[in-house]
């Protein structure tokens with residue numbers, strides 16, 4: 001997404017990390033500052049009375065209270081380029097295969113997750129539509145214009161999947177349903193299947209069911225944090241945010257019951273302070289429930305409460321990335337793997353020849369997420385450079401080439417066998 005600014009300077013003076021992994025003690029978020037009253041709840045934007053004009057690119061600085069879902073949605077820069085509503089080119093990618101539609105409101109997301117660029121504590125600093133999220137800008141586009149383009153392209157659409165991403169807002173559930181209804185009225189969900197990236201905090205089991213009944217194919221829950229302690233620290237009371245681990249699991253279990261096997265998943269961010277053993281135990285737990293995990297490499301998002309912390313070292317990330325793929329798609333169990341005293345993977349539980357073949361196939365190192373039209377283990381949601389700069393790719397948005405595999409093996413410290 002951000003290949004036209006390949007070396008985005010996203011790290012504030014980072015904490016020096018002497019480790020080859022990000023330990024819990026190091027990954028402490030900053031305390032959120034109190035937002036002045038006059039900037040709360042999108043007050044600056046709401047005070048204006050300007051109608052939005054077509055596509056809004058971040059930093060236009062047009063304060064328009066009417067640019068809100070369901071009439072408007074935000075989409076990643078990669079999706080906007082692929083849709084043709086903004087110019088640009090992406091490093092080594094033709095397009096993205098997933099059209100992610102993020103609900104948008106001048107009041108923004110009411111949660112305060114420590115690693116997230118959309119978090120509430122940024123109210124005083126940047127208006128919602130101008131905030132960066134997973135390293136890139138998110139243009140706001142009229143929903144009808146988006147649907148018109150995709151409906152016009154029909155089966156020739158470059159998109160293999162559409163995903164509605166909810167945020168924490170009182171209108172989020174109702175507007176997700178409206179977006180889904182307007183989309184499916186014109187676009188066949190069997191041609192472009194639909195995922196929901198949910199916001200469990202505002203949802204009930206009945207809400208999950210309604211989304212299935214309206215045509216959603218896959219339902220995901222962004223746990224993001226891999227343990228209850230990390231969740232509380234980064235998404236709960238630790239940062240004055242409303243989320244709870246128990247509520248997220250309640251909705252994840254509802255998704256399993258309602259959407260069924262292989263049709264639900266959980267997002268996990270690696271490198272926020274969990275051990276590799278903890279992250280992979282969670283991956284196994286989700287596979288045992290019948291779902292998949294979609295993984296992100298922690299990157300210090302500019303403006304977030306964790307922007308002073310180090311990105312996940314590549315060796316930690318690669319070990320977890322490979323092990324997660326084995327558990328999700330190659331029937332290896334976490335109990336077959338071995339870990340050292342700090343929870344690092346030291347044995348993947350497979351004979352070296354088999355492991356070699358899987359590394360060389362490269363799929364394990366591609367972006368993980370809901371599948372598209374290529375294969376079950378190849379994600380439509382390729383999020384180009386959403387978790388790393390293009391100069392040191394964490395999740396490959398394309399099939400890694402030979403030169404990429406050389407680097408991957410170096411990260412893993414696994415030499416190719418003769």
Ligand code: SF4
Nearest residue numbers: 109111113116118119
């Ligand atoms: S709920 Fe989602 S969008 Fe809102 S702050 Fe948390 S991670 Fe960001």
